[in-house]
Amino acid sequence: MKKPDSIKLLMVSLSIALTIGLIYFYLSKSETLKEAAISLYSFPDYPEALAGKDSVQLAKKISATEKRIFALQKKIENLWPYDPYLIINTTRNSFVLRTKRQILREGICSTGSYILLDAGDGQQWIFKTPKGELRILSKVVDPVWVKPDWAFIEESLPVPSVNDPDRYEYGSLGDYALRLGDGYMIHGTLYQRFLGLPVTHGCVRLGDEDLKIVYKNLQIGSKVYIF
Amino acid sequence: MKNINISKKTIVVFLVIQVAIALLAFILFGLIPAHSEAGKISAIAELKSGGTDKELPKETLNLIKEVRASEHHEAYLRSTLKLSRTDSIALFIDLNDSLAFLSLKGVYLFQSKISKIKINKGLKKLPYFLRDSLYSGPIQVIEEISSIEKFPIVVKKAPKDTAEANQSAPALPIQNDVYVMFSFSNNMVIEIDQEEDELAGTRRAYRQYKRQYRRWFLSENISALFDPDRSGYIYHITIELPREDARSIYRALPLKPFVVVRY
Numbered sequence A: 001m002k003k004p005d006s007i008k009l010l011m012v013s014l015s016i017a018l019t020i021g022l023i024y025f026y027l028s029k030s031e032t033l034k035e036a037a038i039s040l041y042s043f044p045d046y047p048e049a050l051a052g053k054d055s056v057q058l059a060k061k062i063s064a065t066e067k068r069i070f071a072l073q074k075k076i077e078n079l080w081p082y083d084p085y086l087i088i089n090t091t092r093n094s095f096v097l098r099t100k101r102q103i104l105r106e107g108i109c110s111t112g113s114y115i116l117l118d119a120g121d122g123q124q125w126i127f128k129t130p131k132g133e134l135r136i137l138s139k140v141v142d143p144v145w146v147k148p149d150w151a152f153i154e155e156s157l158p159v160p161s162v163n164d165p166d167r168y169e170y171g172s173l174g175d176y177a178l179r180l181g182d183g184y185m186i187h188g189t190l191y192q193r194f195l196g197l198p199v200t201h202g203c204v205r206l207g208d209e210d211l212k213i214v215y216k217n218l219q220i221g222s223k224v225y226i227f
Numbered sequence B: 001m002k003n004i005n006i007s008k009k010t011i012v013v014f015l016v017i018q019v020a021i022a023l024l025a026f027i028l029f030g031l032i033p034a035h036s037e038a039g040k041i042s043a044i045a046e047l048k049s050g051g052t053d054k055e056l057p058k059e060t061l062n063l064i065k066e067v068r069a070s071e072h073h074e075a076y077l078r079s080t081l082k083l084s085r086t087d088s089i090a091l092f093i094d095l096n097d098s099l100a101f102l103s104l105k106g107v108y109l110f111q112s113k114i115s116k117i118k119i120n121k122g123l124k125k126l127p128y129f130l131r132d133s134l135y136s137g138p139i140q141v142i143e144e145i146s147s148i149e150k151f152p153i154v155v156k157k158a159p160k161d162t163a164e165a166n167q168s169a170p171a172l173p174i175q176n177d178v179y180v181m182f183s184f185s186n187n188m189v190i191e192i193d194q195e196e197d198e199l200a201g202t203r204r205a206y207r208q209y210k211r212q213y214r215r216w217f218l219s220e221n222i223s224a225l226f227d228p229d230r231s232g233y234i235y236h237i238t239i240e241l242p243r244e245d246a247r248s249i250y251r252a253l254p255l256k257p258f259v260v261v262r263y
Helices: A005-028 A030-039 A048-052 A055-077 A149-154 A208-217 B008-047 B058-084 B121-125 B128-135 B162-167 B203-224 B241-253
Strands: A085-089 A094-098 A104-109 A113-121 A121-126 A134-135 A140-143 A145-147 A168-169 A174-181 A184-187 A203-205 A223-226 B089-093 B099-104 B106-113 B118-119 B139-146 B153-156 B178-184 B188-194 B235-241 B260-263
Touching: A005 A030, A005 B008, A005 B203, A030 B008, A030 B121, A048 B058, A055 B058, A085 B106, A094 A208, A113 A149, A134 A174, A140 A145, A145 B128, A174 A208, A184 A208, A203 A208, A223 B106, B008 B203, B058 B099, B058 B128, B058 B260, B099 B241, B106 B241, B121 B235, B128 B260, B139 B203, B178 B203, B188 B241, B235 B241
Parallel strands: A085 A223, A113 B153, A184 A203, B089 B260, B188 B235
Antiparallel strands: A085 A094, A094 A104, A104 A203, A113 A121, A134 A223, A140 A174, A145 A168, A174 A184, B089 B099, B099 B106, B118 B235, B139 B178, B139 B260, B178 B188
16 A cells, blocks of 8 residues: 555655754764763873883982972962961952961851942943952951942932031941951951851951951051952 | 554665665764764874884883873872962862862962762863873863853842832842853863753753753754864863852852863
């Protein structure tokens, strides 16, 4: 019995589609195919120039390399700050205060929220904590916050003139502040419940006790690593 | 309903075609790239060995192994020093001690224990001196695919009045799953996967990453088919880290970061 032409055509089309599908499948699985293929090969691990050397020469070579390794390790260790320094992880919102040899204190902090505040008319601010190697530029007891423009815009308040008394806020930065430059600081907070969360405008907020220890241990010029 | 008769011959022809396609695919997408890579490795091996393939005593072979390990360690430390002169955070992957860490100017910022390491067969089989040249010195990422954003920016319009301003509570970050792939010019790919199997985010985000990842490999494979200068075989390392550690590492790294690997 002869098959109708339409069925024959369908079968041929299906076969072609299946073949194309298979080629695509194999191509997408080519990593597996390559892994299978590379198993068929082996490469001799030639001892190259070292093969000509005897045990004594090789032992000497190892000893010379070990000496160089020791010297390099010393060089790297010398890169670590001798005085206490602070490391801030902006993803985890955590900090480590440490010296070359030991951890002095570790805990949670708050860093930049990554909010981009759009006030329209091309006015935009991005609240992120700067990353890299920074230094403590100055230390302040009972710091006063000089509110920038965005602090008013964020609260939908009119922006006052530069030296307007409304710009000065007392007590909101905690007992101490350590300035990092460009308006960024390490300071305390009234919002202790937000510690561990990225909620700041770029500054680093610490809990009261942590701030006290950080303030005491870091001096002007101390290094702060933020990542 | 009409009875459709499919002859035995048709079935056999169909199966033969499928087997032939599978075989052809294996040759074209598996064997040829692997053979070409193997040829390159063998040629370099011949050149390096200077024809030396004599049997060496076990003691000498062990010493040679030790020399190589210490030389590689030295190269790794030199890379650390070299990178300490830059202003960028670099990623160090120590396969020997199962550690991944970040360093800036020689100072270790963050460290995470690698829970799983997967190395593909080609890399495992690579002779020592070639593995050294693959890893020697810092390697720079040329392309990356990630399931999370580098900078999780949230755009917020300034509130219209004080009532709206008082309503806004801090927006907490969305914690997606972390899968990252770095590719390098030396034909190597390093993948950083979260060790947690359970997804914290949506399955959609995960699938989107996997799709991008597959597309990248597909385009590399197709390009290698038509460009004889490109190697079709990609050396591949996958490391697994705790999700939050992987996130910290990825977000800390600059765009196109430097990576140093110690095996």
